[in-house]
Amino acid sequence: MDWSHFIFYGAAAAICWIAGAVAAYRSEGVRPAAALSLCGSAIFLVFITGLWISLERPPMRTVGETRLWYSFFVSIAGIAVFARWRYRWILLFSSVMSIVFVCINVLKPEIHDKTLMPALQSVWFIPHVSVYMMAYALLGAVTLFAVYLWLRPSHRMPSEREMQMCDSLVRIGWAFLSAGMVMGALWAKEAWGDWWTWDPKETWAAATWLGYLLYLHLRPGLRRDSSLAFALLVFSFLLLQMCWYGINYLPSAQGASVHIY
Amino acid sequence: MAAGGIPAAFLRYPWSLVAAVNYLYLLVLVYAMSDRFRWLRTLWDGKSCITSLASVLVMIIVYGLVRQDGSKDGLAGVLGFTSMSDSWIFNLMLAALMTSLGIRTVAELGRAGQMAGMLRTGRITDFLHNAARTLVHVSVSVLLVSGIFGSGDKVKCRLTARLGEPVGMAADAEGKAVVLPFSVVLEKFTVDGYPPKLFVFDSEEDALSEDFLSVEEEGVKADVAGWFLSADRYLDMAGCMPGDTVYRELEHVGAVPAVYVTAENLSTGERHAGWVSCGSRIFSSSSLALGSGAAVVMPPPEARQFLSRVSVTDKDGNRDVADIRVNHPARYGAWRIYQAGYDVTQGRWSTVSMLECVKDPWYFLVDAALWLMLVSGALMFLSGGVKGTRGKTEDRPDKNMKP
Structure with missing residues (x-):
């Protein structure tokens, strides 16, 4: 399995995800839509596993490889939210988001070689990256949901249930974000003797973590003013993107981060 | 006062420990006195929490945007933002957050009995939610206290x-x-080391090809930048004597990996063959010229x-x-x-x-706090992100916080 096979697996997964999203609108039950979407995620996971075996290392080293996990986890987050809260549109949103990242990887393929620098050969590598990608996926999903609630054509005020769903997703996403940061700190201590060095990646990770933490603390006082809560979610997601790939282009981070790849 | 930097090793043992213990004592004291002196609540009420969180967030965004080179030029340099982790402004804001969080943590710990009651009455989700929140407060407090008071001891x-x-x-x-x-x-x-890789180097572009041939064994082949490369012979430890053009096996200090490679142009069929090696202090490197400024080269293998x-x-x-x-x-x-x-x-x-x-004398404290934070994340996930029924009042510490 190598990168040239990706387009086939990506296309098959995309078809299943779209079919799942359509089934969510057409059928009454949760199972047909969830099963189709899970089928897409399973196909995607088969490619990731095959790539893992052929590379002889986890495909988590390059931005392109992290995009694979992001597509996978966004689809899983979409299915979980659909199964839990029965929002039909979430599968369409998560499918589109996953497919966008599949397309980016198809249009901008990266060379994936087997080398893994010594610092990345740690027991923390796989859990750290996968937990972060899960957090990004959940927080991406809640951002989409917030934008929908904020700008939907009906201009209807969000219901208590809708806001609770936002809060729950942020809480779980923030828990994953915290776990990712902690694992990074434990790994950093093993690798070079510091828990935290204010490397640009770490700085923006702290900003992202604080942004969502601020949301969690502000929400009880913003029961009527949902716009500020949504704005904070969108802003925090911008911080998240700066942390994920934005620092690769940020002038202040050039030559100053060991996390630029 | 607000500009410039905090001297390195601001606090050192035993003063770091003395300061930390007294600071924790003060936090408990402020919490205990908050009923009698209402103004003390302004140190840890909802507004204080939000303000300190937002202030630190803004400072960290500035931290990320300003290059941390210690320069004294410009407004950022004068305010100490180019060396943010040592700057007074940043550390004062962190101290404010640590204080607000610290007193809140004491309050959370004071409700351990209530949480035990939730467990006894079978309100598992409420218990998980409250336990997760308390553990997060405790772990982040310990991390901040040990980070600030222990920084001089490392x-x-x-x-x-x-x-x-x-x-x-x-x-x-x-x-x-x-x-x-x-x-x-x-x-x-x-x-x-990893197996050596063969790239096509373009001297006009001064760049290596994106594709490469990883030589894990003899006989491996790949298309690289319009050339079909074939590794006909591979010697892991080899040397080339002066005046010689052939690499031979050599077990000696300075021995290098060497590959006899054949390159065939995919469009013209033009063929070249020869030895390629990355070289060492003893042996010089060798490349295979392909014409038009291109050559097959081998960078030193990665460790x-x-x-x-x-x-x-x-x-x-x-x-x-x-x-x-x-x-x-x-x-x-x-x-x-x-x-x-x-x-x-x-x-x-x-x-x-x-x-x-x-x-790092504070190692075990930080390590324990980080593991505690992992546990709290797991509890938060297990409680399904659902807010506990008691959370509605507990998120407003200025209203009947104390048991």
């Missing part, structure tokens, strides 16, 4: 160990000598892992032998010794290993 220094030579001195980041309580002797140094076997002897003559790799430091008393680097110009033949010695 010693980090680097030494260069040469094969067979004892070293008892190291240098810190500012180049100051640090006397170690032990001496280190490098007994053995080994590098485990998969490198290992230093060291013996550590303390002042009483006690001797320990340890293997140190990246991500696998050796522990010696309160010290940890890390693999930091080696002489890359000598590659696998390096007789030098760069080691970093770190003494």
Whole structure:
């Protein structure tokens, strides 16, 4: 399995995800839509596993490889939210988001070689990256949901249930974000003797973590003013993107981060 | 006052510990007195929490946007934002957040009895939610307290160990000598490398091809930048004598990997063949010219892992032998010794290993707080992100917070 096979697996997964999203609108039950979407995620996971075996290392080293996990986890987050809260549109949103990242990887393929620098050969590598990608996926999903609630054509005020769903997703996403940061700190201590060095990646990770933490603390006082809560979610997601790939282009981070790849 | 930097090692043992203990005592005292003196609540109420969180967030965004080069130029330099972790403004805001969070943590711990009641009455989700929140507050408080009060106690220094030579001195980041309580002797140094890679180098673009041929064994082939490359012979340890054009197997210091490669142009069928090697201090590198400024080249193979076997002897003559790799430091008393680097110009033949010695007396406290935070994340996930029924009142500490 190598990168040239990706387009086939990506296309098959995309078809299943779209079919799942359509089934969510057409059928009454949760199972047909969830099963189709899970089928897409399973196909995607088969490619990731095959790539893992052929590379002889986890495909988590390059931005392109992290995009694979992001597509996978966004689809899983979409299915979980659909199964839990029965929002039909979430599968369409998560499918589109996953497919966008599949397309980016198809249009901008990266060379994936087997080398893994010594610092990345740690027991923390796989859990750290996968937990972060899960957090990004959940927080991406809640951002989409917030934008929908904020700008939907009906201009209807969000219901208590809708806001609770936002809060729950942020809480779980923030828990994953915290776990990712902690694992990074434990790994950093093993690798070079510091828990935290204010490397640009770490700085923006702290900003992202604080942004969502601020949301969690502000929400009880913003029961009527949902716009500020949504704005904070969108802003925090911008911080998240700066942390994920934005620092690769940020002038202040050039030559100053060991996390630029 | 607000500009400039906080001197390094602002607090050192025993004053760091004395200050931390007294600070914690004050936090408990403020919480206990908050009923009698209502103004004390402004240190840890909802507004204080939001304000300190938002202030630190803004400062961290500035931290990320301003290059941290310690420059004194411009407004950012004058305000100390180019060396943010030492700046007074940033540290005062962190201290405000730590104080607000610290008192809140004391309040959370004061409700342990209520949480036990939730468990007894079977309100598991409420218990999980409250336990997660309390643990997050406790762990972040411990991290901030130990980060701020313990920063001056950490010693980090680097030494260069040469094969067979004892070293008892190291240098810190500012180049100051640090006397170690032990001496280190490098007994053995080994590098485990990845297979060599062959690239097509374009001298007009001054760039290597994106594709490459990884030579794991003889006979491997690949299309690289319009050329079909075939590794006909592969010698892991080889040398080329002066005046010779052929590489031969050689088990000697400075031996290099060498590949006899055939390159065929995919559009014209033009063929070239010859030896390619990355070279070393003993043997010069070789490339295969393909015409038009292109050549097949082999960069030095990347290290998969490198290992230093060291013996550590303390002042009483006690001797320990340890293997140190990246991500696998050796522990010696309160010290940890890390693999930091080696002489890359000598590659696998390096007789030098760069080691970093770190003494961190607050290690176990931070380690415990981080594991606690992982547990709290797991509890938050298990409670399904559902807010506990008591959370509605507990999120407003200024209203009937105390039990």
